[in-house]
Amino acid sequence: MIELRNVPADDVDRMIDLAATVFHFRITDRDRMRDWVSRMERIGAYGIGGPGEDDLAGQMGVAAQRLSVPGGELDCSAVTFVGVLPTYRRRGILSSLIDRMHADAAAAGRPVAALWASEGPIYGRYGFGVADRRTGFKVDTSRPFGLRTVPDDRPLRLLDRERVPDVLGPMYARESARRPGGLARDEWWWLNRLVPHRDERSPEYGEPRVVVHPEGYAIYRTQGRTVRLYDMAAETPRVEAAFWTYLASIDLTHEIVAPERPVDDLVTRMAADPDQVTVTGDSAALWLRLVDVPAALRGRSWAADDTFVLDVADARIPGNRGRWRLTTGAAPGCERTGDAPDLALDVADLAAVYLGGTPVRTLVRVGTVDEHTPGAADRLDAALAVPLAPYTNDNF
Numbered sequence: 148m149i150e151l152r153n154v155p156a157d158d159v160d161r162m163i164d165l166a167a168t169v170f171h172f173r174i175t176d177r178d179r180m181r182d183w184v185s186r187m188e189r190i191g192a193y194g195i196g197g198p199g200e201d202d203l204a205g206q207m208g209v210a211a212q213r214l215s216v217p218g219g220e221l222d223c224s225a226v227t228f229v230g231v232l233p234t235y236r237r238r239g240i241l242s243s244l245i246d247r248m249h250a251d252a253a254a255a256g257r258p259v260a261a262l263w264a265s266e267g268p269i270y271g272r273y274g275f276g277v278a279d280r281r282t283g284f285k286v287d288t289s290r291p292f293g294l295r296t297v298p299d300d301r302p303l304r305l306l307d308r309e310r311v312p313d314v315l316g317p318m319y320a321r322e323s324a325r326r327p328g329g330l331a332r333d334e335w336w337w338l339n340r341l342v343p344h345r346d347e348r349s350p351e352y353g354e355p356r357v358v359v360h361p362e363g364y365a366i367y368r369t370q371g372r373t374v375r376l377y378d379m380a381a382e383t384p385r386v387e388a389a390f391w392t393y394l395a396s397i398d399l400t401h402e403i404v405a406p407e408r409p410v411d412d413l414v415t416r417m418a419a420d421p422d423q424v425t426v427t428g429d430s431a432a433l434w435l436r437l438v439d440v441p442a443a444l445r446g447r448s449w450a451a452d453d454t455f456v457l458d459v460a461d462a463r464i465p466g467n468r469g470r471w472r473l474t475t476g477a478a479p480g481c482e483r484t485g486d487a488p489d490l491a492l493d494v495a496d497l498a499a500v501y502l503g504g505t506p507v508r509t510l511v512r513v514g515t516v517d518e519h520t521p522g523a524a525d526r527l528d529a530a531l532a533v534p535l536a537p538y539t540n541d542n543f
């Protein structure tokens with residue numbers, strides 16, 4: 148029998164061991180991991196009455212987060228550290244952890260949940276959709292890297308790592324207000340996840356370097372002739388051009404790799420010689436779940452005044468199912484209705500379009516959204532439109 152319980156603080160090490168087993172990693176810094184897991188809400192699936200009495204068979208961590216959405220922020224359950232031991236897999240433990248997480252999020256008044264998936268096929272069945280993507284670039288800087296955008300010429304300066312939370316925090320908050328998909332970063336997150344002394348995933352890279360401008364920052368590391376960009380925020384394209392120019396002109400380096408950039412990053416268009424920029428990847432980033440559909444739809448701003456009837460399917464949260472009259476515009480509304488739907492879609496597809504990263508029109512073409520009223524998909528896209536593509540750079 149499996150019983151779900153909150154994991155007490157003195158079981159945090161068991162969670163870390165379980166994670167190392169299921170994700171196949173060696174624990175190199177248990178203290179830092181303990182710090183991180185201790186800060187989460189923790190749900191454990193304990194095996195009761197079997198041979199492994201009181202086994203921790205499965206687990207989920209949930210951080211109480213804030214997700215930037217068009218026009219503001221929403222409380223969000225940020226789901227992480229999910230695992231089920233190989234000896235307990237495929238008996239419904241993950242499904243029960245997800246149901247418990249949904250119930251907890253609803254009770255805490257969090258209209259959305261979000262996660263990064265270890266594998267693409269896992270979370271769609273639970274109503275998660277890919278809300279934003281990341282693009283990777285490689286820039287050849289073995290010859291001068293000219294830009295068509297005139298860089299902002301105010302001076303850049305290097306910043307000590309310890310000052311990162313204070314100096315970059317407000318800049319990141321402004322970036323999140325401009326661009327949906329950002330998660331709140333506290334001091335611990337900045338120091339331990341954005342600028343740790345060592346990048347555990349790519350330990351060949353050196354110490355983090357942080358370069359700041361009055362209207363932005365870039366975090367990078369170097370290794371041999373390569374500059375790797377980790378994070379960048381720029382309030383204007385000219386500031387962004389200043390950072391690309393800086394990164395391209397670091398002495399003794401020949402290339403920039405930037406594997407985790409927004410899909411609308413300007414570097415490909417700014418480059419005077421487009422052949423110097425290669426797109427190296429495109430991958431799913433944040434998976435979003437609308438736990439409370441009407442609250443989530445009322446909780447973002449909209450780019451056009453319109454009204455839609457949406458027929459929403461949801462295999463796991465009955466309260467979301469059925470027809471909703473969505474009013475977009477200055478005073479958004481979302482109420483139940485019996486009227487005929489303009490569009491019918493699964494809650495996972497509603498999550499995929501929610502931040503403006505995927506056009507509804509595209510999902511109609513894919514065949515997963517039904518357009519009952521001709522033109523409704525285009526109208527909803529106009530209402531969902533955002534000036535900057537959604538982007539999440541915190542893989543939690």
Ligand SMILES: CC(=O)SCCNC(=O)CCNC(=O)[C@H](O)C(C)(C)COP(=O)(O)OP(=O)(O)OC[C@H]1O[C@@H](n2cnc3c(N)ncnc32)[C@H](O)[C@@H]1OP(=O)(O)O
Binds near residue numbers: 169227235266
């Ligand atoms: C946010 C994060 O932390 S992402 C990290 C997720 N964790 C991992 O990838 C670590 C390694 N894997 C595991 O620990 C486990 O296999 C888990 C957590 C992915 C799945 O746990 P389980 O308890 O086995 O899942 P559960 O039995 O509830 O499966 C429910 C359904 O999802 C399906 N499913 C589960 N995992 C997978 C998968 N990796 N790929 C495809 N389908 C899957 C099952 O087949 C089942 O389908 P069904 O309802 O049609 O029969």
